[in-house]
Structure formats: structure tokens, C-alpha cells
Amino acid sequence: MNTKDSAEQHSQWKMQVFERFMQILKAPYGDFQAIWNLANAINDEAGFRRTVELLSAHPLAKNAIQNRLLLGAIDLQQLHALPQETLGYAYSDHLLRNGLTPIQSQIVEDEYDYLIVHLTEVHDIWHVVINADISMAGETKLQAFVAAQLRASRFSFAMLAKNLLKTTVEDLDLAEQLMDALTEGWRIGKQAQPLFGVQWNTLWDIPLIDLQAKWNVLPSTISESIAESLSNKCVAASS
Amino acid sequence: MNTKDSAEQHSQWKMQVFERFMQILKAPYGDFQAIWNLANAINDEAGFRRTVELLSAHPLAKNAIQNRLLLGAIDLQQLHALPQETLGYAYSDHLLRNGLTPIQSQIVEDEYDYLIVHLTEVHDIWHVVINADISMAGETKLQAFVAAQLRASRFSFAMLAKNLLKTTVEDLDLAEQLMDALTEGWRIGKQAQPLFGVQWNTLWDIPLIDLQAKWNVLPSTISESIAESLSNKCVAASS
Numbered sequence: 001m002n003t004k005d006s007a008e009q010h011s012q013w014k015m016q017v018f019e020r021f022m023q024i025l026k027a028p029y030g031d032f033q034a035i036w037n038l039a040n041a042i043n044d045e046a047g048f049r050r051t052v053e054l055l056s057a058h059p060l061a062k063n064a065i066q067n068r069l070l071l072g073a074i075d076l077q078q079l080h081a082l083p084q085e086t087l088g089y090a091y092s093d094h095l096l097r098n099g100l101t102p103i104q105s106q107i108v109e110d111e112y113d114y115l116i117v118h119l120t121e122v123h124d125i126w127h128v129v130i131n132a133d134i135s136m137a138g139e140t141k142l143q144a145f146v147a148a149q150l151r152a153s154r155f156s157f158a159m160l161a162k163n164l165l166k167t168t169v170e171d172l173d174l175a176e177q178l179m180d181a182l183t184e185g186w187r188i189g190k191q192a193q194p195l196f197g198v199q200w201n202t203l204w205d206i207p208l209i210d211l212q213a214k215w216n217v218l219p220s221t222i223s224e225s226i227a228e229s230l231s232n233k234c235v236a237a238s239s
Numbered sequence: 240m241n242t243k244d245s246a247e248q249h250s251q252w253k254m255q256v257f258e259r260f261m262q263i264l265k266a267p268y269g270d271f272q273a274i275w276n277l278a279n280a281i282n283d284e285a286g287f288r289r290t291v292e293l294l295s296a297h298p299l300a301k302n303a304i305q306n307r308l309l310l311g312a313i314d315l316q317q318l319h320a321l322p323q324e325t326l327g328y329a330y331s332d333h334l335l336r337n338g339l340t341p342i343q344s345q346i347v348e349d350e351y352d353y354l355i356v357h358l359t360e361v362h363d364i365w366h367v368v369i370n371a372d373i374s375m376a377g378e379t380k381l382q383a384f385v386a387a388q389l390r391a392s393r394f395s396f397a398m399l400a401k402n403l404l405k406t407t408v409e410d411l412d413l414a415e416q417l418m419d420a421l422t423e424g425w426r427i428g429k430q431a432q433p434l435f436g437v438q439w440n441t442l443w444d445i446p447l448i449d450l451q452a453k454w455n456v457l458p459s460t461i462s463e464s465i466a467e468s469l470s471n472k473c474v475a476a477s478s
Contacts, residue, residue: 017408018264025257157407157414165400168393169256175396183422
């Protein structure tokens with residue numbers, strides 16, 4: 001992370017961020033080195049502190065950050081044997097269908113490490129919870145959701161700007177769809193309960209729809225009738 | 240405008256757009272030369288044709304484009320004498336309060352000229368109609384509204400990406416507000432009737448609220464309220 005002790009350093013930092021942004025624009029979609037380079041440049045101390053401060057206002061996130069809680073090892077085949085309506089099945093099915101594997105737990109030496117590692121290990125779970133596929137639009141929906149949940153992540157905002165500009169220039173026909181995904185992800189991320197620090201490994205056998213209703217991550221396209229039936233279901237569960 | 244007859248030209252065009260984007264990032268906010276340079280680079284023939292095609296699907300816009308209808312001269316003092324609830328008063332008051340003047344009608348030689356001139360002359364009217372102030376967030380709300388109404392304007396999408404990245408880097412505390420404005424402008428622009436080609440100079444004495452209702456640009460919180468009530472029930476159910 002950069003520190004910004006003076007106007008001069010701030011100006012240098014800003015120019016470096018813009019240069020890294022330029023590199024990621026020119027790189028092929030999904031160039032992780034370019035993404036990593038941008039993240040290292042833009043994730044400054046001030047922005048990181050602000051993010052931790054905002055997250056820590058929520059007991060769940062505060063506890064996770066203080067105790068650096070991680071999900072640990074995940075057995076995809078075991079989760080895939082759970083009933084189809086469960087989070088565990090939906091998550092494992094998403095990974096298996098897309099040829100993905102769970103992120104291996106990494107060494108966490110400080111709060112910054114923890115923030116990155118936790119967000120990385122829940123990335124695919126959040127994909128499933130907010131119904132975001134792995135297309136450019138789906139990744140943008142998730143990135144907007146993450147931005148709304150973290151509220152002060154320069155990296156998340158910059159990635160949204162990158163996806164929007166890159167799609168606008170390289171594939172104009174997808175730009176409207178990308179904007180729809182961006183606005184939907186932001187809306188859901190703002191209305192949803194804070195998901196940072198949720199210990200998903202204790203929730204694998206819960207029906208996904210119940211978790212989506214509990215955390216309030218409902219698609220805006222949900223019809224009133226579906227909303228009503230969901231609502232009745234929740235009310236029934238409480239009575 | 241650029242034409243893209245070959246992959247080579249497309250690649251050159253893309254790099255020029257990214258370079259102009261870089262220039263606008265480094266320029267002070269509101270640097271019209273940098274904005275103009277980006278517009279000239281990014282507004283390619285294909286994107287422009289697609290925009291005209293999409294707009295022409297609406298009789299109002301098609302008629303305005305075919306006949307190159309302009310608003311003509313506007314007398315701010317005369318409009319400011321209208322009842323306070325009228326469009327004319329609201330528009331003239333917006334300009335007078337912000338020290339702005341109506342755009343003088345310009346020479347229109349082709350469809351591209353017409354598109355730019357019409358969008359320029361209605362810019363401040365649209366500000367009033369969608370309740371967007373002239374702050375960075377307000378301009379972004381309007382830019383997102385324009386992007387949603389035009390649907391294929393590379394310039395509008397690029398300006399949104401620019402505002403988001405610039406604010407993220409230069410004033411992180413405003414980034415969340417900017418994203419709220421962007422998503423609200425996009426949502427209203429998608430739900431609203433197409434406003435391109437509306438002859439506002441025939442509507443000055445109509446109450447603004449009636450026009451907002453007629454064009455469906457009133458802020459709507461229906462989906463949010465449904466989601467909120469549902470969430471409350473489900474949170475209760477799970478506790």
C-alpha cells in the first residue's frame with residue numbers, strides 16, 4: 001500500500017494509479033497481473049483504514065476482523081451431496097459447473113491481509129448469493145455489490161470504471177447490460193445486510209432462498225407476487 | 240468521428256480513446272477541451288449510427304431528427320415571470336441561480352451535428368426535469384440518465400467511467416454519493432419515456448410535476464420498500 005504524506009507524494013500516487021489503470025485497459029480481460037498491479041497502487045493506507053472503520057461498525061465484521069476468521073478447507077463433493085436448495089449445493093454446483101476450485105486459505109499477517117483473503121475466499125459464495133454469473137456483466141454486478149458493501153474501496157470503484165470503459169470501447173452492444181448489472185449490484189449491496197465476516201461454513205445446509213431473504217439480497221426484478229409468497233414464507237417461518 | 244474500416248484502425252482508435260481518457264483524468268474537473276478531445280475520439284460512426292437508429296424507433300425523436308427541430312431563442316426573464324410550479328420558472332430559476340445562460344442555437348449541417356446540438360440545448364432542462372444539481376454527483380446523475388436514454392453513446396459511458404475513477408482517486412468520501420447518483424440517473428433514464436426531441440419550448444407553462452409524471456421521471460422507491468418490508472419480516476423470522 002502507498003502512504004500519502006505530502007501533496008507531492010499524493011500527486012505521484014495519483015499518476016501511478018492512472019498509469020496502472022491505463023495498463024489494465026490495454027491488457028486482455030482477466031489479466032490478473034494488471035489487476036494486481038492496480039490493486040497494489042490504488043489500495044492506499046487511508047482508504048484501507050476507512051474501509052476497516054466502516055466494516056467494524058458491524059459486530060459480525062468487527063468480530064471476524066479481530067479474530068481473523070477464515071472459512072478453512074471446503075469439500076466440494078460433500079457440499080454437492082447436500083439437497084439442491086441449500087447454499088452448499090448451490091455454491092459447489094457453481095464452482096463445479098465453471099471449473100473453479102475454492103481458494104486455499106492463505107497466511108494472514110495483518111488486517112490488510114485478512115481483508116483481502118476473506119474477500120477472496122467469499123468471492124464465489126457472494127456470486128451465488130446475489131445470483132451473479134461469471135460473465136463480464138456478472139463480475140461487474142458482484143464488483144458493484146462489493147463496492148457498496150465496503151463503501152470506501154478505491155479498488156472496487158476503479159474496477160467498475162475499468163469494466164465500464166473497456167466494454168464501452170471494445171463491445172458497445174454489452175454496455176447497457178453492464179450498466180444494468182452495475183446498478184443492480186450497487187442497489188443490492190446497499191440494501192443488503194453487511195455480509196463481510198459471515199461464517200458461511202456454518203450455513204451450507206440452509207436453503208439459499210432463506211439466506212437471500214434474511215440478508216436482503218433480492219433481485220430488483222422480483223415480481224410482487226414472488227415477493228409476497230417469499231414474504232408469507234418468512235412470516236410462516238416466524239409464527 | 241473516426242471510422243473503423245480495419246482491425247488495425249480499430250486498434251489505433253482504441254488506443255487514441257484510452258489516451259484521451261488519460262488526458263481527461265489528469266485535467267482539472269470541467270476542462271472542456273479535454274472533454275471535447277475525448278468526444279471527438281470516442282464518438283465513432285458505428286456508435287453514432289446505432290444511437291440514431293435506437294432513437295428513431297420513437298416517433299418524437301424520429302420527427303425531431305428528420306426535421307432537425309431546435310428550441311430557438313429563450314428569454315429567461317420572461318420564463319422567470321411564469322408561476323413557480325411551471326417548467327419555465329423552474330428552468331429559468333435553475334439557470335439564474337447558477338449563473339448559467341441558455342445555449343445559443345448553432346449551425347446544424349448533418350444528423351451528427353443535430354444530435355450534439357439538441358442534447359446540448361436540452362442539457363439544463365433535463366437537469367431540472369430529473370432533479371439533478373450541478374455538483375459532480377448531479378452531473379453524473381444526468382450523464383447516467385443521458386446514457387440510459389441514448390443507450391449506445393460511447394461518450395456518455397466513458398464520462399461516467401471518468402467521473403467514477405476521478406472521484407475515487409481524488410475524493411474518496413464522495414465516491415459512494417457519486418455511485419448513488421449514477422445508479423439513480425441510470426434507473427430513471429431507463430424507466431422514463433424517451434425525452435430526445437421533446438419540444439420543451441411548447442411546455443414552459445406546464446407544471447413541472449405534471450411533466451415529470453407524464454414522462455415517468457419521478458423518483459420511485461417501490462422496489463426498495465417491498466424489499467425492506469420483506470427483509471424486516473424475514474429478519475424477524477430468523478431471530
